[in-house]
Every structure is written in structure tokens, then in C-alpha cells.
Amino acid sequence: MTSRCRVALAGFGTVGRSVARSLQERDDVELVAILNREVERKRVEWIDRRTTWTESFDDLLRCRPDVFVELIGGRAPAADWIRRALEAGIPVVTANKQVIAHDGASLLGLAAARGTVLRFEGAVAGGVPVIRAIESGLAGDALTLVAGILNGTCNYILTRMERDAAPFDEALREAQALGFAEADASQDIDGLDAQAKLAVLVMVAFGLQVSPAALAVRSIATVGPVDFVYAKRLGCTIRQIAWAERIGSGVRAAVGPALVALDSPFAGVGGSGNLVAVHGRSGGTTTFGGRGAGGDPTAVAVVSDVLAIARGTGSVPAVQVRCASIVSADAATPCYVRFTVADRPGIIAALAAVFARHDVNIDAVLQEPGYPPHERPFIVSLDAAPWPVVETALGEIERMEFHVQPPLALPVLTGVEDRPVATF
């Protein structure tokens, strides 16, 4: 494109507004249309008066954009609009993790068939340019593992607990007050946001399509400040980690709270930061970190995608995306288990007997002093064992009468950034 690149934007919300501001400041692009529902209430005086404001996608197409930017979020009607733009041969930029996680493979296929492009850098880790780095900078490697902190809300909550021993509810309320977390933060807390982002990374890094729902998720809501005390005694801290490992034409993957080593790059990620580690057979581990969310950082990713298209560098080597033959979470990792019990003699012996029967070896038992006997937390760390076996043993243990809270089991992923999970 030699003249100014004509951009049409759908969604004038947090990211859309930041994108519009950034586009308006440039000489090489022209914002020709903005679409939003009930658009009249969205009008602002700082947008060029020649820009068309509309509620209709047909109107938007009539503006003959060179690039369509989708920032309304959610699957419908976003996926349909993206499809229609690609069918018309119009390049598309989106930050929509749900659309890319669910429909990315078919939309990329459509883009290739129409000789156009679909870019989605903002869909994972906001302003951290990890998608393009994997697609282009690491194209020469065979990637075997991706692991990341992909949800800033969870990281904010966990690091508040770590630093100030803040209870979960208090840290969540604070994240909401600061605008990191939605009023309904369940998508973040329960891991569904990171699950969709992990599905996108699996597609980009391994060329494998997985249904996001097939990736196992565990909530961070059961983690408490006491877990950071015990994790530290094991040389670890706790982060929500989304990881996926390529096993032939299949994937082993999960999202949830996990222990990571205190000297690992994940432990160094504070507040609402994001970090993605990618491991390749030849290049080893490469990490990418930065601001994973927010209007302005995400707008950087979106506008960079637009500029790449405008400059003719938006296309990336076509990767054949195939359906993953198998998706499982059955890793064998060391495990941290916190029990909170009404104390009495014989509890440890009872637990040890169950673990022994399932061939799970105890590495250490730790109990901090100073807790009341009617609600006493202690932890058992287990040597590497298959996760389903540990869960079966814990199912039996959970039926014992001394628990005040259900046991909390967390995988220990020390070194996950450097080696396949299979080698734990």
C-alpha cells in the first residue's frame, strides 16, 4: 500500500479507544470508520470529523477499508465479521483470544485462501510481541514447550498474597478497584482466560489446533497466604502457570496455580505482568515479558499489526494447523499438598499409608508452629508422580474425618521454563 492505509475499527472500548488515538497520531494511516453499538453515546471530539461512525457492519465495509480491526470481544458477532472481511479479501487485525482460540485455524485457512492476512498479536500477553516472535523469530526451531504467566489479574492477586500476606478476597477486591479485574473475575480466577490464550499459543507454537475446553484448568481461589510461607520453605513461590508440551502430534497441557522456583523468571514477574517462555529443540529457552493487558499496551500490538500490513510485511510463513491427536494433562510432576486439619495423633501416619499404597513417595512434611490445633495447616511434598495417581490418593484421604478444609494440591513446576514437563 503506497497511499495512506484506510483502517476501519469495530469496538470503541478500552483497547479500541487507545488504538484510535494511536492511529489518529500517524500520517501513514487513516481511520475511516468506527463501529459500535449505540454509537451516538461513543462519539468524541478528538476523532477526525471525516471518520464515519456507524452501528452497521455493512456501512463499515462500504468505507472500503484496507484493514479491518476487530475489538468488540466475544465470539459473536466478532467471528462472523472477521469471516466476512476476509472473504472480501480485507486483511484483519484482532485482539480477540476467544475467536482465535475457537475459530483461528479456520479463519487463517480462509485468509490464506483469499490471499489476505489475519493478525492477532494482541490476543495473547497484550503488549508483549510473542506471537510474531514465535512465528518468525523462532520459525527455525522445533518448539517443544510453551509456559507462561498469561493472566495479569491472577498474577496481581498472587503477588499481593506473596508480598503482604493479603487474603485472597482482599487481593481480588483491590485488583477490581484498580481496574485489573472485571466485576465478574471468574474467567480470570478460574483460569478460562489463560486457557483460551494457551490454545492460541499451542496453535502458533506447535501448529496444533486444540479446543480450549480440552485444556485442564484449576482455579487460584483456593490458594491462601499460608501457601506462600510453605512454598518459600521449599525454595518456591506460587504463580498461575499455563503450560503446554508437544508430545508427537498431541499436547500435554494445563492451566492453574503451581509452585515455581524462587530464582525462576516466573517468580520475578510482579503485579499484573505477563511472561512467556518458549523452549525449542535447538535454541533452548527464550522468554518474553512485559505488560500483558491494558488499553495502551494492547493497542501497541494492534497498531503494530496494522502497520505491518500497511508496509506489506504483515504476512507470516503459512503454518499448516492440524487437529491435535490427543490433549491430556497427565504429567508426572512433584507435588505440594496442603492439609488443614483438626489436629490429633496419627494423621501423618494415616496419610502416609494411603500415599504408600498408591506408590507415591513423600519427600518432606513441613509444619509451621503457631497455628491453633483445631485448624492447623501443614504440607506434604511428594516426589514426581502421575497427577491422576496423586488425585486418586487424595480422593481417599479427603474422606478421612480430620479435614477442616479440603486438601490443596499444586504441581511443582520448578524448571518448567527449561525442560519438558515429561522429564520431571
Ligand SMILES: NC(=O)c1ccc[n+]([C@@H]2O[C@H](COP(=O)([O-])OP(=O)(O)OC[C@H]3O[C@@H](n4cnc5c(N)ncnc54)[C@H](OP(=O)(O)O)[C@@H]3O)[C@@H](O)[C@H]2O)c1
Ligand atoms: N482490555 C485489555 O486489557 C485487553 C488486553 C488484550 C486483549 N483484549 C481484547 O481486546 C478486545 C476488546 O477488549 P476491551 O477491553 O477493549 O473491551 P471493551 O472495553 O468492553 O470494549 C468493547 C467495545 O465493543 C463494543 N461492542 C461489544 N459488542 C458489540 C457488538 N455486538 N456490536 C457493536 N459493538 C460492540 C462495546 O460497546 P459497549 O460500550 O456498548 O459495551 C465496547 O465499546 C477483546 O477481544 C479483549 O479480549 C483486551
